Amino acid sequence: MTNRQPAPAAVPHSPSTAGGTPAVPAARTADPRPTAPVELDYHGRKHRRAMDDASLRDMARRIPTALAQTARLAWSVDRRMTITILLCQLLSGLGTAVMLTAVSKALPHLATSDARTGLRAAWPSLAVAVAAMATGAGMWILADWATRRLNPKIASAADLTLVDLHMRAELSAYDTHGFTDRSQAAETGALRAVDLADDAKTLTNGLVQLVSAATVLTSLHPLLLGVLLLSVVPRGLGGVIAARIDYRVHDRTVSARTVRGMMRWWLTTSELADELRANTMRPYLHAWYRTMCDRVEGRELEGARPYLLVTLLAASLAGLFTFGMWAALAALALSGAMSTAIAGTAIVASQTAGRALNSIVRYGAVMFHHGLYLSDYHAFVDEVRSMTTARGTVQAKAPQQIRLCEAEFTYPEKEAPALHPITLTLNRGEVVALVGENGAGKSTLIRMLTGLTVPTGGTVRWDDTDLATADAESVWQHVGLVPQKNGHWPLRARENITLGQPREHSDDRIWDAATRVGMTEALEGLPHQLDTLLARSVWGGHELSGGQWQRLACARAMYREPAVLVLDEPTSEMDARGEHLIFRKLREMAPDRITVVVTHRLDNVRMADRVIVLEKGLIREEGTFDALVTTEGSLLGELYALSQDR
Numbered sequence: 001m002t003n004r005q006p007a008p009a010a011v012p013h014s015p016s017t018a019g020g021t022p023a024v025p026a027a028r029t030a031d032p033r034p035t036a037p038v039e040l041d042y043h044g045r046k047h048r049r050a051m052d053d054a055s056l057r058d059m060a061r062r063i064p065t066a067l068a069q070t071a072r073l074a075w076s077v078d079r080r081m082t083i084t085i086l087l088c089q090l091l092s093g094l095g096t097a098v099m100l101t102a103v104s105k106a107l108p109h110l111a112t113s114d115a116r117t118g119l120r121a122a123w124p125s126l127a128v129a130v131a132a133m134a135t136g137a138g139m140w141i142l143a144d145w146a147t148r149r150l151n152p153k154i155a156s157a158a159d160l161t162l163v164d165l166h167m168r169a170e171l172s173a174y175d176t177h178g179f180t181d182r183s184q185a186a187e188t189g190a191l192r193a194v195d196l197a198d199d200a201k202t203l204t205n206g207l208v209q210l211v212s213a214a215t216v217l218t219s220l221h222p223l224l225l226g227v228l229l230l231s232v233v234p235r236g237l238g239g240v241i242a243a244r245i246d247y248r249v250h251d252r253t254v255s256a257r258t259v260r261g262m263m264r265w266w267l268t269t270s271e272l273a274d275e276l277r278a279n280t281m282r283p284y285l286h287a288w289y290r291t292m293c294d295r296v297e298g299r300e301l302e303g304a305r306p307y308l309l310v311t312l313l314a315a316s317l318a319g320l321f322t323f324g325m326w327a328a329l330a331a332l333a334l335s336g337a338m339s340t341a342i343a344g345t346a347i348v349a350s351q352t353a354g355r356a357l358n359s360i361v362r363y364g365a366v367m368f369h370h371g372l373y374l375s376d377y378h379a380f381v382d383e384v385r386s387m388t389t390a391r392g393t394v395q396a397k398a399p400q401q402i403r404l405c406e407a408e409f410t411y412p413e414k415e416a417p418a419l420h421p422i423t424l425t426l427n428r429g430e431v432v433a434l435v436g437e438n439g440a441g442k443s444t445l446i447r448m449l450t451g452l453t454v455p456t457g458g459t460v461r462w463d464d465t466d467l468a469t470a471d472a473e474s475v476w477q478h479v480g481l482v483p484q485k486n487g488h489w490p491l492r493a494r495e496n497i498t499l500g501q502p503r504e505h506s507d508d509r510i511w512d513a514a515t516r517v518g519m520t521e522a523l524e525g526l527p528h529q530l531d532t533l534l535a536r537s538v539w540g541g542h543e544l545s546g547g548q549w550q551r552l553a554c555a556r557a558m559y560r561e562p563a564v565l566v567l568d569e570p571t572s573e574m575d576a577r578g579e580h581l582i583f584r585k586l587r588e589m590a591p592d593r594i595t596v597v598v599t600h601r602l603d604n605v606r607m608a609d610r611v612i613v614l615e616k617g618l619i620r621e622e623g624t625f626d627a628l629v630t631t632e633g634s635l636l637g638e639l640y641a642l643s644q645d646r
């Protein structure tokens with residue numbers, strides 16, 4: 001698809017004013033013509049054509065696996081309900097068999113010329129047939145109830161497993177090729193696991209019903225089994241083809257629907273409401289969204305015609321074969337090869353079997369497709385399980401010293417290292433500032449110091465403990481980190497400070513941390529002080545400003561009283577007073593810990609005991625601010641001069 005850019009709107013030539021001051025350009029009023037949204041596809045969706053490519057045999061082979069996976073999942077969350085469903089299925093099938101047998105017993109009596117006598121003789125069998133039907137229906141309702149109890153548990157278990165694994169994975173897992181796509185596919189699998197329980201129930205019920213009907217028919221007359229198959233085959237084939245058309249439409253629209261869904265969030269969230277309005281983005285975005293709706297709608301409409309044709313053809317063929325079967329039964333009955341009663345039973349049984357086969361085909365196709373996603377889920381779970389942070393069992397202690405010895409780091413699937421071999425020692429009581437241009441490797445170095453990643457070469461030691469062999473959780477117990485992007489956790493103000501720490505009865509330490517970052521007044525002014533929910537979009541929530549969120553992130557790290565305090569651009573959104581306060585407090589707290597600060601505001605670097613200047617993954621300079629800034633040709637001197645040149 002070509003992706004033409006819209007022709008730039010003509011900007012009226014703006015003449016200079018008489019005094020030579022350039023005039024403000026006139027505002028553009030014409031709606032911009034939208035670029036057609038690009039066609040997207042997801043690498044993780046490796047089953048895109050699976051439904052098209054699969055033969056009937058493939059499908060039949062895949063379904064037992066999906067059934068077994070679903071049963072395992074169900075068994076792991078609620079054994080009682082799983083057993084209930086299985087028993088109900090069996091009893092429901094038994095009910096069908098009893099009903100058909102009873103009907104075959106009742107029919108000969110009903111076929112007699114004297115209706116009253118016939119009815120009297122047939123009623124016990126009829127009563128058994130009715131009771132069996134009622135039992136079957138009751139079992140179905142019970143199985144439905146059990147599935148409803150099972151579904152939320154399956155959904156929570158699958159979701160919890162995924163979320164927990166994401167939180168326990170090594171950071172490098174996120175950098176492996178296609179991780180996000182596979183994660184998305186696994187999420188789809190987790191969502192579909194719930195549908196699978198329903199599908200599996202309907203499919204197995206269909207199977208049990210079909211086996212019951214076929215068994216009764218064969219016992220009545222062996223020929224009837226063949227006749228039955230003939231009547232149900234067109235319906236089965238039609239069902240499979242219709243399901244394929246359905247899924248082709250689904251597949252062809254899934255990317256557009258996903259992108260539209262993502263865009264929908266951006267268009268409706270309050271977070272972007274200012275930008276969207278003030279920059280007059282609405283006309284373009286409206287047109288973009290409309291184009292996506294049209295794209296999805298168009299493809300769905302394309303599928304409607306073939307779907308209708310296939311269903312019509314299948315229904316006509318099924319009707320024809322059913323008519324043929326009835327004609328054959330009539331011929332057999334007339335020729336005396338089969339009694340009228342057995343022929344009547346065959347008709348009832350074929351109706352039951354037809355309905356059962358419909359379920360099998362329909363839900364078999366659905367299970368096949370959902371099963372593919374479930375296998376994505378299992379594959380992803382296995383993959384991430386092997387990537388969880390299980391480095392070693394050595395329990396790390398609060399360090400006096402952090403020593404990097406030829407430590408280097410290359411991100412997965414990257415050729416060039418982000419950090420070349422570095423040798424460095426950081427001491428307790430010291431404040432170290434990391435400085436360097438964008439991409440120099442500062443955040444990467446921080447991750448290595450704090451054991452968030454292990455070096456791909458060399459070692460990082462906390463005193464005598466090599467972080468590559470230490471239990472990661474024991475390392476992080478001693479870390480307080482303010483990352484560049486910190487969480488605006490939709491929790492109460494209290495938890496936003498204490499998050500990650502054991503609960504305490506008193507709020508004293510929380511207020512202490514708030515004072516250190518100058519947030520006392522702001523927190524006291526909240527509608528419910530520390531109990532205020534910090535999430536504007538949720539009813540009763542309250543939103544903070546960008547700088548206030550950053551102060552909270554600093555309070556969170558300081559509250560931990562960590563042995564290793566690391567702050568990556570902690571004051572980028574703060575006002576001068578906040579910034580001054582934070583750096584003063586960092587100095588006050590410094591004696592008991594190793595403090596590392598990354599900042600681009602070089603005036604703040606003065607407070608550090610030592611400045612480390614990184615360039616392209618290497619330490620270029622190291623020393624005090626004053627010494628470095630006055631050194632001829634130093635990078636820090638150059639960057640500082642630039643920051644002062646306004």
Ligand SMILES: Nc1ncnc2c1ncn2[C@@H]1O[C@H](COP(=O)(O)OP(=O)(O)OP(=O)(O)O)[C@@H](O)[C@H]1O
Pocket residue numbers: 175411412414418436437438439440441442443444445
């Ligand atoms: N997750 C990642 N996967 C692959 N490469 C990465 C990843 N994170 C960073 N890099 C690369 O590693 C190099 C160092 O990045 P890093 O984030 O450490 O720089 P930085 O000095 O912190 O930059 P900034 O000042 O912009 O925050 C960059 O070239 C960057 O593109």
